[in-house]
Amino acid sequence: ELKVEQNPLFLSMQEGKNYTIYCNYSTTSDRLYWYRQDPGKSLESLFVLLSNGAVKQEGRLMASLDTKARLSTLHITAAVHDLSATYFCAVPNTGNQFYFGTGTSLTVIP
Amino acid sequence: DVKVTQSSRYLVKRTGEKVFLECVQDMDHENMFWYRQDPGLGLRLIYFSYDVKMKEKGDIPEGYSVSREKKERFSLILESASTNQTSMYLCASSFVAYNEQFFGPGTRLTVL
Numbered sequence: 001e002l003k004v005e006q007n008p009l010f011l012s013m014q015e016g017k018n019y020t021i022y023c024n025y026s027t028t029s030d031r032l033y034w035y036r037q038d039p040g041k042s043l044e045s046l047f048v049l050l051s052n053g054a055v056k057q058e059g060r061l062m063a064s065l066d067t068k069a070r071l072s073t074l075h076i077t078a079a080v081h082d083l084s085a086t087y088f089c090a091v092p093n094t095g096n097q098f099y100f101g102t103g104t105s106l107t108v109i110p
Numbered sequence: 111d112v113k114v115t116q117s118s119r120y121l122v123k124r125t126g127e128k129v130f131l132e133c134v135q136d137m138d139h140e141n142m143f144w145y146r147q148d149p150g151l152g153l154r155l156i157y158f159s160y161d162v163k164m165k166e167k168g169d170i171p172e173g174y175s176v177s178r179e180k181k182e183r184f185s186l187i188l189e190s191a192s193t194n195q196t197s198m199y200l201c202a203s204s205f206v207a208y209n210e211q212f213f214g215p216g217t218r219l220t221v222l
Contacts, residue, residue, distance in 0.1 A: 001169075033210055042200060043153075043213040088153070092208040096141060096160055097168065100153040 002027050002093045006101035013079050014109050021074040021104045023089035032072045033090045034063050043088065079108045114214035116201050122220045129188040131217050133201030142184035143202040143211060144176065153200065159184055160207070191221045
């Protein structure tokens with residue numbers, strides 16, 4: 001079974017600081033997805049990374065994918081309160097299934 | 111924009127009741143999925159469907175069944191609800207295998 005590990009699980013950071021969330025997965029995949037979930041809400045797609053070396057940026061968030069290392073990172077630059085949410089990475093495997101990480105709960109403190 | 115809708119946002123049922131959760135997508139997607147989300151356990155796949163009348167078990171199918179009679183609609187059925195099925199249920203759809211999944215708003219089910 002494919003395993004997807006995220007760390008940290010909980011992240012409390014001050015506004016204006018930078019930080020990185022890591023997503024490791026256990027088997028070969030050439031693509032990875034990042035989602036955001038606000039409290040009580042559903043998942044919203046953030047980034048689609050489709051190849052080794054892919055980098056995507058949206059505002060203060062930047063995601064990258066290293067398929068050889070089986071690692072994706074989600075980097076937060078100069079955090080603001082609006083980024084407080086839970087972030088999930090997801091990896092597809094054969095058989096049409098996605099495997100999700102356990103999520104990183106981010107709280108940005110003023 | 112892709113739209114995935116779920117029949118209820120909140121649902122309260124009693125142990126032993128039969129429960130239907132419905133999901134509808136409007137983008138002609140081939141694949142549809144049902145997940146449950148529990149604190150500390152993340153999202154776990156219950157069932158998915160890659161075509162009308164086709165279904166595949168996910169990681170936790172026990173106690174659930176599904177129905178897909180039309181391409182746009184995927185139903186999750188709890189034949190006899192139990193308290194351990196209290197959870198957030200999320201439906202998702204995607205165009206083809208391995209593509210980005212789009213999620214509905216979720217149904218928070220409480221079984222008393």
